[in-house]
Amino acid sequence: MTTQVTVWNEHVHEQEDEAVAEIYPEGIHGALADGLADDGVAVRTATLHDPEHGLDRSTLAETDVLVWWSHCANDDVSDAVADRVVERVQNGMGFIALHSGKNSKPFKQLMGTSCGIKYRHGGELERVWVVDPGHPITDGLDEYFEIPATEMYGEPYDVPEPDRTVFTSWFEGGEVFRSGVCYRRGRGRIFAFRPGHEAYPIFHQPEVKRVVSNAVAWATPTEGATTREGSVDPIESIEET
Amino acid sequence: MTTQVTVWNEHVHEQEDEAVAEIYPEGIHGALADGLADDGVAVRTATLHDPEHGLDRSTLAETDVLVWWSHCANDDVSDAVADRVVERVQNGMGFIALHSGKNSKPFKQLMGTSCGIKYRHGGELERVWVVDPGHPITDGLDEYFEIPATEMYGEPYDVPEPDRTVFTSWFEGGEVFRSGVCYRRGRGRIFAFRPGHEAYPIFHQPEVKRVVSNAVAWATPTEGATTREGSVDPIESIEET
Amino acid sequence: MTTQVTVWNEHVHEQEDEAVAEIYPEGIHGALADGLADDGVAVRTATLHDPEHGLDRSTLAETDVLVWWSHCANDDVSDAVADRVVERVQNGMGFIALHSGKNSKPFKQLMGTSCGIKYRHGGELERVWVVDPGHPITDGLDEYFEIPATEMYGEPYDVPEPDRTVFTSWFEGGEVFRSGVCYRRGRGRIFAFRPGHEAYPIFHQPEVKRVVSNAVAWATPTEGATTREGSVDPIESIEET
Amino acid sequence: MTTQVTVWNEHVHEQEDEAVAEIYPEGIHGALADGLADDGVAVRTATLHDPEHGLDRSTLAETDVLVWWSHCANDDVSDAVADRVVERVQNGMGFIALHSGKNSKPFKQLMGTSCGIKYRHGGELERVWVVDPGHPITDGLDEYFEIPATEMYGEPYDVPEPDRTVFTSWFEGGEVFRSGVCYRRGRGRIFAFRPGHEAYPIFHQPEVKRVVSNAVAWATPTEGATTREGSVDPIESIEET
Numbered sequence: 001m002t003t004q005v006t007v008w009n010e011h012v013h014e015q016e017d018e019a020v021a022e023i024y025p026e027g028i029h030g031a032l033a034d035g036l037a038d039d040g041v042a043v044r045t046a047t048l049h050d051p052e053h054g055l056d057r058s059t060l061a062e063t064d065v066l067v068w069w070s071h072c073a074n075d076d077v078s079d080a081v082a083d084r085v086v087e088r089v090q091n092g093m094g095f096i097a098l099h100s101g102k103n104s105k106p107f108k109q110l111m112g113t114s115c116g117i118k119y120r121h122g123g124e125l126e127r128v129w130v131v132d133p134g135h136p137i138t139d140g141l142d143e144y145f146e147i148p149a150t151e152m153y154g155e156p157y158d159v160p161e162p163d164r165t166v167f168t169s170w171f172e173g174g175e176v177f178r179s180g181v182c183y184r185r186g187r188g189r190i191f192a193f194r195p196g197h198e199a200y201p202i203f204h205q206p207e208v209k210r211v212v213s214n215a216v217a218w219a220t221p222t223e224g225a226t227t228r229e230g231s232v233d234p235i236e237s238i239e240e241t
Numbered sequence: 242m243t244t245q246v247t248v249w250n251e252h253v254h255e256q257e258d259e260a261v262a263e264i265y266p267e268g269i270h271g272a273l274a275d276g277l278a279d280d281g282v283a284v285r286t287a288t289l290h291d292p293e294h295g296l297d298r299s300t301l302a303e304t305d306v307l308v309w310w311s312h313c314a315n316d317d318v319s320d321a322v323a324d325r326v327v328e329r330v331q332n333g334m335g336f337i338a339l340h341s342g343k344n345s346k347p348f349k350q351l352m353g354t355s356c357g358i359k360y361r362h363g364g365e366l367e368r369v370w371v372v373d374p375g376h377p378i379t380d381g382l383d384e385y386f387e388i389p390a391t392e393m394y395g396e397p398y399d400v401p402e403p404d405r406t407v408f409t410s411w412f413e414g415g416e417v418f419r420s421g422v423c424y425r426r427g428r429g430r431i432f433a434f435r436p437g438h439e440a441y442p443i444f445h446q447p448e449v450k451r452v453v454s455n456a457v458a459w460a461t462p463t464e465g466a467t468t469r470e471g472s473v474d475p476i477e478s479i480e481e482t
Numbered sequence: 483m484t485t486q487v488t489v490w491n492e493h494v495h496e497q498e499d500e501a502v503a504e505i506y507p508e509g510i511h512g513a514l515a516d517g518l519a520d521d522g523v524a525v526r527t528a529t530l531h532d533p534e535h536g537l538d539r540s541t542l543a544e545t546d547v548l549v550w551w552s553h554c555a556n557d558d559v560s561d562a563v564a565d566r567v568v569e570r571v572q573n574g575m576g577f578i579a580l581h582s583g584k585n586s587k588p589f590k591q592l593m594g595t596s597c598g599i600k601y602r603h604g605g606e607l608e609r610v611w612v613v614d615p616g617h618p619i620t621d622g623l624d625e626y627f628e629i630p631a632t633e634m635y636g637e638p639y640d641v642p643e644p645d646r647t648v649f650t651s652w653f654e655g656g657e658v659f660r661s662g663v664c665y666r667r668g669r670g671r672i673f674a675f676r677p678g679h680e681a682y683p684i685f686h687q688p689e690v691k692r693v694v695s696n697a698v699a700w701a702t703p704t705e706g707a708t709t710r711e712g713s714v715d716p717i718e719s720i721e722e723t
Numbered sequence: 724m725t726t727q728v729t730v731w732n733e734h735v736h737e738q739e740d741e742a743v744a745e746i747y748p749e750g751i752h753g754a755l756a757d758g759l760a761d762d763g764v765a766v767r768t769a770t771l772h773d774p775e776h777g778l779d780r781s782t783l784a785e786t787d788v789l790v791w792w793s794h795c796a797n798d799d800v801s802d803a804v805a806d807r808v809v810e811r812v813q814n815g816m817g818f819i820a821l822h823s824g825k826n827s828k829p830f831k832q833l834m835g836t837s838c839g840i841k842y843r844h845g846g847e848l849e850r851v852w853v854v855d856p857g858h859p860i861t862d863g864l865d866e867y868f869e870i871p872a873t874e875m876y877g878e879p880y881d882v883p884e885p886d887r888t889v890f891t892s893w894f895e896g897g898e899v900f901r902s903g904v905c906y907r908r909g910r911g912r913i914f915a916f917r918p919g920h921e922a923y924p925i926f927h928q929p930e931v932k933r934v935v936s937n938a939v940a941w942a943t944p945t946e947g948a949t950t951r952e953g954s955v956d957p958i959e960s961i962e963e964t
Contacts, residue, residue, distance in 0.1 A: 090355055090399070092616065112351040112426050114331055116470045124479045127717070129899050130707040131878045134574065134669030138707035143879070152475075155854045155891065156468050156866070158331070158427055161404065163645070164884055168891060168899045173475030176852050176891045176899050185353045186399055187616030225612040225620035227397050229357045234393075234414030235609070238365045333857065368958070370658050371948040372637045375815065375910030379948035384638070396613045397625070402646055404886070409637065409650060409658045417611050417650045417658050428857030466853040466861035476850070572837055572881070592835040594908045596813055598952045606961045634957075638950050640813070640909055643886065655957030667835045668881055709879050711839045716875075716896030720847045 003041040003220045006063040007032045008055065010073040011047035013198040020198045028069050028196075028203060032098075035209035041065075041216060048073055053081050060084060065094035065219045067212065068101040069196060082106050090186030094219025096212065099196035102159075107192065110185045116158040117177070123149035124172040128179050128195065128207075132166045137180065137191065137214045145207035151197040153177045159192070167211075169194060180211070182218075189219040244282040244461050247304040248273045249296065251314040252288035254439040261439045269310050269437075269444060273339075276450035282306075282457060289314055294322050301325060306335035306460045308453065309342040310437060323347050331427030335460025337453065340437030343400075348433065351426045357399040358418070364390035365413040369420050369436065369448075373407045378421065378432065378455045386448035392438040394418045400433070408452075410435060421452070423459075430460040485523040485702050488545040489514045490537065492555040493529035495680040502680045510551050510678075510685060514580075517691035523547075523698060530555055535563050542566060547576035547701045549694065550583045553680060564588050572668030576701025578694065581678035584641075589674065592667045598640040599659070605631035606654040610661050610677065610689075614648045619662065619673065619696045627689035633679040635659045641674070649693075651676060662693070664700075671701040726764040726943050729786040730755045731778065733796040734770035736921040743921045751792050751919075751926060755821075758932035759790075764939060771796055776804050783807060788817035788942045790935065791824045794921060805829050813909030817942025819935065822919035825882075830915065833908045839881040840900070846872035847895040851902050851918065851930075855889045860903065860914065860937045868930035874920040876900045882915070890934075892917060903934070905941075912942040 009029035013020040024031050029045040036043050046054025060066075066085065070077070082105035089095045089110060097107045102115045126147040130138045154175035160183070167180030179194035193211060195202050202208055250270035254261040265272050270286040277284050287295025289311075301307075307326065311318070323346035330336045330351060338348045343356045367388040371379045395416030401424070408421030420435035434452060436443050443449055491511035495502040506513050511527040518525050528536025530552075542548075548567065552559070564587035571577045571592060579589045584597045608629040612620045636657030642665070649662030661676035675693060677684050684690055732752035736743040747754050752768040759766050769777025783789075789808065793800070805828035812818045812833060820830045825838045849870040853861045877898030883906070890903030902917035916934060918925050925931055 086353070109350070110353040112327070112353045114427060118470055118473045120473055120475060122479070124475070127897060129878050130709065131880070131899075131901065132884075133707040133709045133879050134666060134704070135706065136704040139705040141707040143707060143709045154473065155852050156856050157854070160401070160424070160426060161855075161887055163402065165888065165901075168878065168901075170893060170897060170899045172477060172479050174477040174850055174893060175473075176854075176893045178854065178891075183401070184616060185401060186355060222616070222618040223621040224617065225615040225623040225625060227612065227615045227625045229359055232359045232361055232395065232416075234361060234365070236413060236415040238363070238413050368656055370637050371950065372639070372658075372660065373643075374638050374948040374950045375907060375945070376947065377945040380946040382948040384948060384950045396611050396650065397615050398613070402614075405643055406647065406660075409660075411652060411656060411658045415609060415652060417613075417652045419613065419650075425857060463857070463859040464862040465858065466856040466864040466866060468853065468856045468866045568835070591832070594809070594833040594835045596909060600952055600955045602955055602957060604961070606957070636955065642883070642906070642908060645884065654959060654961050656959040657955075665883070667883060668837060711841055714841045714843055714877065714898075716843060716847070718895060718897040720845070720895050 003216065004062050004064045005036060005041050005043045005067060005216055006059060007043060007045045007067045008069070009045070009047050010070045011049060012073045013071065023201045028198065031203040032067055032069065032212065035203065035212055036216060039213050039216065048076060053077060055081050055085060057084065060088045060093065063093055064221055065096065065216045067096045067098065067216065068104060069098045070104045071100040071198060074100065074103045074105065077105050079105070082109065086110055089188035089190065092187035092221035094216070094221065095188060095190045096215045096219060097192040099194065102192050110190060111159050113160060114158045118154040120152040120173060124152055126150045126195065127170040128167050129170065131168050132164055135164055135166045136218050137166050137211060139214050140210055141207060147195055147202055147205065149200050150195065150202065153194055187221065187224055191215045191219060244457065245303050245305045246277060246282050246284045246308060246457055247300060248284060248286045248308045249310070250286070250288050251311045252290060253314045254312065264442045269439065272444040273308055273310065273453060276444065276453055277457060280454050280457065289317060294318060296322050296326060298325065301329045301334065304334055305462055306337065306457045308337045308339065308457065309345060310339045311345045312341040312439060315341065315344045315346065318346050320346070323350065327351055330429035330431065333428035333462035335457070335462065336429060336431045337456045337460060338433040340435065343433050351431060352400050354401060355399045359395040361393040361414060365393055367391045367436065368411040369408050370411065372409050373405055376405055376407045377459050378407050378452060380455050381451055382448060388436055388443055388446065390441050391436065391443065394435055428462065428465055432456045432460060485698065486544050486546045487518060487523045487525045487549060487698055488541060489525060489527045489549045490551070491527070491529050492552040493531060494555045495553065505683045510680065513685040514549055514551065514694060517685065517694055518698065521695050521698065530558060535559060537563050537567060539566065542570045542575065545575055546703055547578065547698045549578045549580065549698065550586060551580045551678060552586045553582040556582065556585045556587065559587050561587070564591065568592055571670035571672065574669035574703035576698070576703065577670060577672045578697045578701060579674040581676065584674050592672060593641050595642060596640045600636040602634040602655060606634055608632045608677065609652040610649050611652065613650050614646055617646055617648045618700050619648050619693060621696050622692055623689060629677055629684055629687065631682050632677065632684065635676050669703065669706055673697045673701060726939065727785050727787045728759060728764050728766045728790060728939055729782060730766060730768045730790045731792070732768070732770050733793045734772060735796045736794065746924045751921065754926040755790055755792065755935060758926065758935055759939060762936050762939065771799060776800060778804050778808060780807065783811045783816065786816055787944055788819065788939045790819045790821065790939065791827060792821045792919060793827045794823040797823065797826045797828065800828050802828070805832065809833055812911035812913065815910035815944035817939070817944065818911060818913045819938050819942060820915040822917065825915050833913060834882050836883060837881045841877040843875040843896060847875055849873045849918065850893040851890050852893065854891045855887055858887055858889045859941050860889050860934060862937050863933055864930060870918055870925055870928065872923050873918065873925065876917050910944065910947055914938045914942060
């Protein structure tokens with residue numbers, strides 16, 4: 001069955017900042033959807049400005065993997081939609097948090113931590129190193145790739161100890177950062193990927209596109225086991241006490 | 242410096258159910274505080290019925306480890322207090338969730354999962370096995386201990402993969418459960434311990450007291466490193482681009 | 483490309499014990515190979531008695547997933563072959579250790595622990611509970627399955643904290659055991675599955691076959707990233723000191 | 724009870740290379756022992772050249788934490804001594820692997836991986852970042868410390884996914900490395916710390932001394948639970964089948 005991907009973007013910078021609009025004329029969501037076009041998956045897009053941010057119950061129910069980009073409007077996402085996304089992840093939907101998507105309500109609720117970092121604007125070199133070359137999210141990559149100019153994120157990154165740390169970045173200004181980290185919550189696979197500041201054409205880079213494609217494949221739900229919750233009868237006979 | 246422990250109990254069953262009141266005449270919090278009396282820690286208690294549930298900012302700031310028992314009144318804890326507890330854990334306070342404390346707002350927020358289980362009332366034998374005998378929470382225990390009659394909790398237990406699984410229970414009725422699991426969120430150490438249903442004198446058992454004492458010692462904050470968040474200057478010189 | 487599976491069995495009990503031979507007339511390896519027949523993978527078998535135990539370099543190089551059953555002859559596997567298997571796992575080959583395969587030289591070398599347990603012969607009921615229903619090794623299973631009569635394995639199981647604990651067993655005699663645990667070493671995925679004592683027709687059970695099939699699919703190597711080891715030149719210019 | 728620390732050093736470079744001998748006139752083991760002098764622990768030293776490398780059974784039995792430095796002579800450690808160290812770690816002894824101690828026989832046996840890296844001699848700046856500021860091994864540190872000149876180690880570092888990644892290094896030449904990683908094998912706590920190349924006075928740096936002291940405290944065995952292995956009788960009655 002074809003994997004159903006929803007690419008969500010707050011879509012604010014592109015409308016407010018001409019420089020960003022030039023880099024992403026179809027929006028960051030458009031660039032991301034374009035990057036997935038050859039992967040044999042079905043892609044739809046949604047933004048903050050759609051009714052229910054484009055994440056109504058039926059859309060989420062049909063979504064296998066939600067790719068999420070957000071930054072300045074993290075607080076504008078409604079609590080109801082955030083809760084709905086979290087619940088859908090727990091039930092199996094994959095969730096790919098890009099860049100400041102780490103500060104989104106759903107990601108923070110899934111982590112249970114502040115997700116705090118240090119950062120620096122201005123543009124500097126980032127070298128993204130593969131630290132887990134056996135992980136499928138690294139398929140087809142070389143041992144590192146470079147982002148010529150970007151915002152810096154620095155450690156400590158206040159997230160739970162990752163299930164797997166896939167990438168770690170070196171920054172020109174002297175910091176390091178765990179740029180690709182994997183989690184599971186309930187049945188849902190979660191990947192947070194650092195790159196993607198709006199002021200640079202990062203989602204046009206082939207290596208970054210490859211990581212997002214790989215992450216979508218990795219986060220696609222699998223069947224799993226049937227389970228029951230709540231009050232149950234005993235399987236074995238219980239002695240009267 | 243003396244470890245400051247706050248024992249929190251919703252304190253509802255003991256006031257509404259005479260059978261529970263007989264088992265815990267000083268409340269479950271009283272029994273828990275009593276169990277910690279010889280540990281060289283300072284213990285205070287607080288309940289749902291206190292102003293701000295007894296968990297005002299200054300109490301939390303002074304608390305090194307919060308021991309939490311709750312069950313029927315999980316929804317009656319205010320969101321503000323729950324958020325405050327979560328934030329304090331992220332800043333280093335230990336958090337010991339007992340029994341249905343796994344369904345409390347703070348624990349669920351720290352986990353990012355539903356914490357769902359299957360369960361059965363009626364009273365049956367639970368055998369709590371040590372599966373991580375090198376863990377300090379097991380100090381002084383034998384390889385298992387038994388709880389003669391208790392509510393059952395059964396897998397799957399919807400929590401993130403634990404940092405360490407310390408105990409796993411065998412139930413007379415045929416189920417198993419990861420009865421002691423460890424996490425860290427931010428600087429705070431978290432331990433969830435299954436036993437403790439209000440209808441049985443479980444917190445009077447020496448092995449259970451020992452586990453709670455060990456968990457308090459384990460969850461006590463350590464100094465750690467100084468860190469900075471937010472915008473920072475580069476350490477290395479950055480090339481103009 | 484078709485996944486290449488090698489099923490390895492020491493093949494001693496079947497030749498020495500008529501009762502085992504009746505249960506597994508084609509050997510345990512034959513039953514395991516048969517269980518994989520409809521999975522679209524290519525299966526070969528090898529045993530202790532083959533030259534180099536059937537695990538010469540070229541066979542291992544062509545093997546994507548090695549399924550390993552062993553028990554009484556764990557010490558008879560040559561160190562050279564064990565080392566070769568370990569190295570091949572580190573380079574990406576999946577490794578499925580069945581039953582006392584946990585005591586095999588390769589598995590113990592990959593774990594770095596004693597893999598000690600408690601056990602009991604005689605035949606008793608085992609109920610294998612799914613504790614990670616989102617894991618692909620559980621695909622298509624119900625929340626538990628039963629093995630009517632088997633040898634018991636009991637905790638503590640001296641293995642490293644698993645990456646994922648997939649199954650936990652309940653035993654009639656009162657013990658519990660982490661019956662399905664996942665690891666990675668280098669690029670290789672490793673799954674240890676407890677059931678499979680030779681005296682019972684366990685590998686004829688549909689649920690057990692399903693687990694082995696799922697584990698083979700899960701452990702199949704993925705492409706990953708290109709990496710380099712050893713002495714390297716700097717990427718950035720280094721100041722003379 | 725006083726923690727018993729054994730500092731082990733191959734003690735080859737200091738005898739063969741005058742420049743190293745000038746930096747470490749009492750040997751690297753002497754400098755390490757000196758750094759632990761104010762910690763209230765009892766320290767003895769041992770080297771490759773002692774009978775049984777100074778690691779006879781009774782010394783190991785009395786050792787709570789073994790601090791291990793090795794580099795060029797990793798292959799000269801006898802298999803018997805390496806096996807003995809591994810077994811003692813599994814039984815609870817802490818093990819601190821410094822610098823190329825990651826290539827020592829005991830560490831590699833405990834990990835089950837190649838422990839391969841990339842490296843570069845010549846001397847360059849290393850900035851060691853704290854990535855887990857809540858970990859006791861970071862007690863009293865600032866968010867990073869610098870080593871002015873050192874050999875570089877670069878990712879990927881072929882070790883199992885760490886239980887906790889405590890430090891990550893930034894190198895002047897453009898690489899990153901997980902410089903402080905924690906594991907447990909059996910009852911033994913293991914910490915691998917990257918810094919410490921013999922050609923630089925790294926073990927005279929206060930931050931490095933602090934890390935080694937903290938690691939010794941962290942790796943000190945705790946009591947744990949009593950356990951049994953091997954054949955056991957059932958606790959519950961088993962139905963005849």
